[in-house]
Amino acid sequence: MIKAFVVGHPIAHSRSPMIHGHWLATLGLSGSYERIDVAPAEFGAFLRGLKADGFAGGNVTLPHKEAAFAGAEVLTEAARRIGAVNTLSFDGQGRLVGDNTDAVGFTAHLDETLGPDWLGAETGEVVILGAGGAARAVVAGLLDGPATRIRVANRTRSRAEAIAGLDPSRVEAIAWDGLDEALRRARLLVNTTSLGMTGKPPLDIALDHLPAECAVADIVYSPLETPLLAAAAARGHRVVDGLGMLLHQAVPGFERWFGTRPAVTPELRALIVADLAAT
Numbered sequence: 001m002i003k004a005f006v007v008g009h010p011i012a013h014s015r016s017p018m019i020h021g022h023w024l025a026t027l028g029l030s031g032s033y034e035r036i037d038v039a040p041a042e043f044g045a046f047l048r049g050l051k052a053d054g055f056a057g058g059n060v061t062l063p064h065k066e067a068a069f070a071g072a073e074v075l076t077e078a079a080r081r082i083g084a085v086n087t088l089s090f091d092g093q094g095r096l097v098g099d100n101t102d103a104v105g106f107t108a109h110l111d112e113t114l115g116p117d118w119l120g121a122e123t124g125e126v127v128i129l130g131a132g133g134a135a136r137a138v139v140a141g142l143l144d145g146p147a148t149r150i151r152v153a154n155r156t157r158s159r160a161e162a163i164a165g166l167d168p169s170r171v172e173a174i175a176w177d178g179l180d181e182a183l184r185r186a187r188l189l190v191n192t193t194s195l196g197m198t199g200k201p202p203l204d205i206a207l208d209h210l211p212a213e214c215a216v217a218d219i220v221y222s223p224l225e226t227p228l229l230a231a232a233a234a235r236g237h238r239v240v241d242g243l244g245m246l247l248h249q250a251v252p253g254f255e256r257w258f259g260t261r262p263a264v265t266p267e268l269r270a271l272i273v274a275d276l277a278a279t
Contacts, residue, residue, distance in 0.1 A: 002031040004257045005058035007046065011037045015272055016059055019250050022271055023262040031258050033058075040067065047071045047096065050088070056257040057089035057097075059250070065100075065133060072098025081140045081166065084133050087253040102134065103141030105249025106219070110188075112248075112264075113240045114215055118188070125149045127179070127186045129203070130193035131159035134219055136166070138192055143167055151182045183209040189232075191218045196226035203228050207235055218242050222276055243272060 006016040012035065020033035036058075038046045043064050050057075060068040068085035069075065073095040079085050085098035110118065124147045128135050131154035139150055143166060150171045154160040160173035174182055183189065189210065195203035197220045205228070210216075216232035221242035229239045247264045255261040 002258055003055050004031065004033045004253070005036050005055060006033070006061060007036045007038050007058060007064060008061035009037055009039050009063060011035045011061070014061060015246065015275060016250065018272060018275060019247060019268065020254055022268050023254055024258070027260055027262065029258050029260060038064070040064070043067050044071060050096065051090065051094065057087070057253065059253055060086050060088060068098055072096050074098070076100070078103060078140065082133070082137050086249070087256070089253070089256045099252070100137060101249040101252045102137035102245070103144070104252065105245045106138050107141040107145060108248035109244025110217065110240055112244060114238060118215060124187055125185045126151070126188045126190065127182050128152045129189070129191045129205070130154055131156070131163050132192065135192040136163050138190055138219070139163055139166055139171060143170060153179050153182065179205065180209050183207075184211070186210060186214045189214060189216045191220070191226070191228050194220065196220050196228050198222045207231055210235070210237065212236060215240060219245055221246055224273060224276060243269065247272070
């Protein structure tokens with residue numbers, strides 16, 4: 001039986017077992033997917049023992065994504081660009097491969113929600129709020145698409161400048177107090193901060209300068225409708241919630257471990273939405 005996992009610290013909150021368990025059941029596959037809580041000091045030993053423990057691979061979440069990047073024997077181009085690993089597997093030579101599927105997870109959900117031509121024929125300018133690991137993944141994904149200019153706003157500008165280094169010709173770091181001007185030209189606004197998440201303060205940003213055609217996305221999925229998305233919807237903007245990124249980023253790993261590519265279906269989404277509502 002093929003075994004996979006999600007590892008983090010803490011890990012009890014992870015919905016990944018529900019996602020992969022749903023796919024295993026609906027596809028009729030023999031396999032398992034489990035939560036594993038590993039403290040940072042023990043993570044290196046955990047990686048070294050994966051093969052002996054019979055795992056085909058697994059997902060990595062906070063706080064281990066950078067440690068998984070350092071511990072993988074082979075890194076995909078996506079992992080190198082983002083500087084973190086969220087998916088582990090073994091190649092044909094038995095080497096531990098580190099990948100990052102957050103970028104493709106974000107863009108897949110964006111295309112699913114807005115359509116693949118969401119930028120239309122207009123200049124594709126995007127504004128990103130925040131400059132952490134999630135922002136880096138979102139920018140990496142958008143750089144593979146039609147966005148012509150990506151502006152990253154963060155209160156610590158040096159962190160935004162680090163992300164701009166992914167492609168200085170298309171990505172620009174801007175000051176937080178320069179947001180209003182950037183929003184006037186945006187076709188997409190993305191919040192990658194934790195502001196608006198359950199238990200966190202809301203994102204304090206005015207949307208008055210957004211063009212009517214600008215879509216608004218939030219990578220937070222608890223709550224499913226963040227204050228930012230509620231405000232954007234009230235103004236008539238198309239909105240993209242954070243749950244789809246979680247669901248779509250799981251697809252490549254499942255296919256790698258279990259040999260079958262799963263689908264992100266309305267049934268799967270409803271399952272996770274119900275679980276979020278119950279917590």
